[in-house]
Amino acid sequence: MSEEVKAPEEKAPKREKIPRQKMPEQKAEVRRKNFEEVPFGYTPELAQKEAERCLQCKDPRCKQGCPVEIDIPAFIKFIKEGDFEGAIRKLWEKNSLPAVCGRVCPQEVQCEGLCIIGKKDEPVAVGNLERFAADYQRAHGRDILPPKAEPTGKKVAVVGSGPSGLTVAGDLILKGHEVTIFEALHAPGGVLIYGIPEFRLPKAIVAQECNYLERLGGKIEVSTVVGRSETVDELLAKFDAVYLGVGAGLPIFLKVPGEHYIGVYSANEYLTRSNLMKAYEFPTYDTPIVRGKTVATFGGGNVAMDSARTALRLGADHSYIIYRRSRAELPAREAEIHHAEEEGVEFLLLTNPVRFLGDDATGRLTGVECLRQELGEPDASGRRRPVPIPGSEFQVEIDTAVISIGAGANPLLTKSTPGLALNKWGYIVADPKTGKTMKPRVWAGGDIVTGAATVILAMGAGRLASNSIHDYLTMGW
Amino acid sequence: MFEIVERQEMAQGTVVSNWVKAPKIAAKAKPGQFVILRANEKGERIPLTMAGTDPGKGLINIIYQVVGKSTALFATLKVGDGYLDVIGPLGQPTHLEKVGKVVCVGGGTGVAVLHPITRGLKEIGNHVFAVIGARTKDLLILEDQMRAASHELLVCTDDGSYGHHGFVTDMLKKVLTENKDVGLAVCIGPVPMMKFCCKMTKEFGVKTLVSLNPIMVDGTGMCGCCRVKAGGQMKFACVDGPEFDGHEVDFEELTLRLRSYLELEKVSYDLFKKETHPEGCACECCS
Numbered sequence: 181m182s183e184e185v186k187a188p189e190e191k192a193p194k195r196e197k198i199p200r201q202k203m204p205e206q207k208a209e210v211r212r213k214n215f216e217e218v219p220f221g222y223t224p225e226l227a228q229k230e231a232e233r234c235l236q237c238k239d240p241r242c243k244q245g246c247p248v249e250i251d252i253p254a255f256i257k258f259i260k261e262g263d264f265e266g267a268i269r270k271l272w273e274k275n276s277l278p279a280v281c282g283r284v285c286p287q288e289v290q291c292e293g294l295c296i297i298g299k300k301d302e303p304v305a306v307g308n309l310e311r312f313a314a315d316y317q318r319a320h321g322r323d324i325l326p327p328k329a330e331p332t333g334k335k336v337a338v339v340g341s342g343p344s345g346l347t348v349a350g351d352l353i354l355k356g357h358e359v360t361i362f363e364a365l366h367a368p369g370g371v372l373i374y375g376i377p378e379f380r381l382p383k384a385i386v387a388q389e390c391n392y393l394e395r396l397g398g399k400i401e402v403s404t405v406v407g408r409s410e411t412v413d414e415l416l417a418k419f420d421a422v423y424l425g426v427g428a429g430l431p432i433f434l435k436v437p438g439e440h441y442i443g444v445y446s447a448n449e450y451l452t453r454s455n456l457m458k459a460y461e462f463p464t465y466d467t468p469i470v471r472g473k474t475v476a477t478f479g480g481g482n483v484a485m486d487s488a489r490t491a492l493r494l495g496a497d498h499s500y501i502i503y504r505r506s507r508a509e510l511p512a513r514e515a516e517i518h519h520a521e522e523e524g525v526e527f528l529l530l531t532n533p534v535r536f537l538g539d540d541a542t543g544r545l546t547g548v549e550c551l552r553q554e555l556g557e558p559d560a561s562g563r564r565r566p567v568p569i570p571g572s573e574f575q576v577e578i579d580t581a582v583i584s585i586g587a588g589a590n591p592l593l594t595k596s597t598p599g600l601a602l603n604k605w606g607y608i609v610a611d612p613k614t615g616k617t618m619k620p621r622v623w624a625g626g627d628i629v630t631g632a633a634t635v636i637l638a639m640g641a642g643r644l645a646s647n648s649i650h651d652y653l654t655m656g657w
Numbered sequence: 658m659f660e661i662v663e664r665q666e667m668a669q670g671t672v673v674s675n676w677v678k679a680p681k682i683a684a685k686a687k688p689g690q691f692v693i694l695r696a697n698e699k700g701e702r703i704p705l706t707m708a709g710t711d712p713g714k715g716l717i718n719i720i721y722q723v724v725g726k727s728t729a730l731f732a733t734l735k736v737g738d739g740y741l742d743v744i745g746p747l748g749q750p751t752h753l754e755k756v757g758k759v760v761c762v763g764g765g766t767g768v769a770v771l772h773p774i775t776r777g778l779k780e781i782g783n784h785v786f787a788v789i790g791a792r793t794k795d796l797l798i799l800e801d802q803m804r805a806a807s808h809e810l811l812v813c814t815d816d817g818s819y820g821h822h823g824f825v826t827d828m829l830k831k832v833l834t835e836n837k838d839v840g841l842a843v844c845i846g847p848v849p850m851m852k853f854c855c856k857m858t859k860e861f862g863v864k865t866l867v868s869l870n871p872i873m874v875d876g877t878g879m880c881g882c883c884r885v886k887a888g889g890q891m892k893f894a895c896v897d898g899p900e901f902d903g904h905e906v907d908f909e910e911l912t913l914r915l916r917s918y919l920e921l922e923k924v925s926y927d928l929f930k931k932e933t934h935p936e937g938c939a940c941e942c943c944s
Binding site: 448 | 876
């Protein structure tokens with residue numbers, strides 16, 4: 181621990197005076213052409229300085245905003261004191277994926293959104309600090325693991341290795357149960373590996389977090405498509421409990437003419453090619469991707485921002501976000517929108533695609549015809565409904581389109597599992613407090629229950645389910 | 658690793674058959690289903706419909722034509738080597754039913770996919786006519802197996818070097834003309850072949866199944882890459898197929914989408930050849 185860190189403690193300065201410490205990051209004009217992570221992370225000095233800003237509230241509101249109930253002031257205190265191992269141990273008590281959450285959680289509407297300092301000043305950078313603790317442990321920490329309960333002899337199958345599945349697995353392993361995770365793709369991590377780009381969440385970090393679960397004693401079986409390779413009923417014969425965290429996993433298309441043209445992708449495909457298959461390193465890696473010069477991404481969520489920013493890194497001269505409402509309604513995190521704008525993503529707002537244009541001889545996409553919109557009355561979601569302006573058609577020349585308007589419920593597993601109740605959209609019906617489904621010994625959580633949401637909400641659902649599974653395994657249904 | 662226990666070259670080395678150790682898949686797979694294979698860490702995920710299984714030995718059979726980098730890479734794998742990933746069984750199995758008389762038509766490596774379906778249709782009591790074809794005699798595969806799997810086998814070659822001189826559609830027409838009671842046709846092969854077969858069976862009013870091979874990534878309905886138009890609807894071949902009612906399929910669209918990465922595939926294949934073959938190599942793929 182350095183001298184300058186100790187000093188402020190002695191003097192007990194007015195902590196509010198320290199401004200929120202910014203994370204150094206790659207310059208926009210540099211990073212828009214590479215896939216390396218945008219922020220570099222805190223140095224220990226910056227982290228400790230930021231940690232000092234925390235008031236260590238007796239009744240911390242930040243904690244209430246955390247779906248996995250991390251003891252936030254406690255881990256920050258460890259950082260402040262320079263005990264970085266203490267910080268990671270505190271995080272691990274509630275979160276098996278701190279390096280991931282520190283990067284991709286929408287802290288502004290969770291912990292940081294409730295931070296008392298945030299009322300007058302900028303809130304404590306909880307996310308940055310969480311990230312720091314995890315990164316520091318990975319880079320410099322001793323080979324430590326959190327304590328594990330005595331083996332219970334109970335076996336749990338977790339289907340899907342995304343954020344909710346990994347959370348359930350991490351929790352139950354620590355409670356002494358034997359956990360096997362089944363993953364359909366050839367690498368674990370779910371959306372963390374195929375969806376979120378390298379520049380936002382390096383894949384080495386995801387691999388490390390999955391490896392942490394394996395070091396804890398969890399088993400991960402990749403390339404196993406539950407529903408095809410093995411059914412849920414077959415798993416139930418071998419395991420005491422089954423958790424379904426398979427994600428939404430069904431791309432939604434615009435259903436406008438011309439979606440078959442070469443160069444039209446679902447965001448799932450575009451990002452899977454780039455992230456999981458590393459198509460941005462083609463031909464070193466074998467999977468190709470269309471490196472469009474003029475790319476339009478349809479939609480305004482975080483996945484759309486990821487797609488538009490990926491397009492820039494694949495060499496696009498123009499990367500458009502085409503969104504039917506106005507900037508205020510963009511569902512993406514402000515930080516993601518900001519990063520996209522900084523990098524030069526162009527926003528065509530109040531614009532809705534009507535049809536794709538293509539060359540029927542080559543099958544290639546050449547453009548999109550759009551209609552301008554204006555905002556009308558609020559709709560069911562409370563956002564003002566976009567209304568097309570008649571006669572406002574215009575065309576944009578594009579060679580690549582990425583459709584990022586959400587995901588639906590993939591029926592592969594649910595259709596092959598008798599006894600599960602599904603809602604009208606095909607999502608699994610599960611008790612919101614416990615994750616229990618209508619099928620005995622089967623729990624579910626994450627996007628396959630709620631529809632497409634965020635990493636941390638899926639983790640929160642996993643936490644509730646793991647508590648319920650543990651209760652069942654120790655006390656009965 | 659999924660070990661290759663048997664390897665055989667066919668059609669003058671342009672087609673390779675592998676028996677691969679994959680006990681879990683072998684135990685579950687049904688005719689018409691496919692697997693996704695990846696040779697190594699940097700490899701593409703390649704879907705191949707299984708040509709057969711041996712559940713007792715825990716083996717699956719894949720037969721592929723060398724057409725680009727990935728299949729050329731597969732072809733370098735020897736007995737004792739293996740695939741890094743084999744995922745499956747994926748897709749819907751063929752709905753095998755007794756309809757009386759059926760005709761099974763296969764072209765090129767499509768015959769490999771057709772074979773287990775043909776056998777299955779015969780086993781449940783259908784009278785099976787089979788028609789197989791290739792460009793030339795030396796490229797014909799699985800003739801003996803198809804003869805055993807059917808009641809009558811008709812062979813065609815485009816150049817007349819063996820069997821009937823002409824396309825499989827000629828023989829399909831003959832079978833349909835002579836047997837007005839054929840209740841089902843199964844046609845598997847190159848897209849143009851399937852398209853023309855379907856055109857013909859439609860004239861005769863015979864229900865027709867085709868097995869489609871669009872480009873895929875995950876194979877579980879997650880990415881939508883393999884979307885095809887069938888009956889005016891967008892379908893995913895990986896979960897809704899790979900078999901479809903041939904009279905509903907938009908083959909033009911399928912043909913276009915199969916060309917998505919033509920240039921990039923060439924870049925990749927050329928690089929591979931440069932890396933694996935010495936300069937001035939006179940082999941077929943380099944010349």
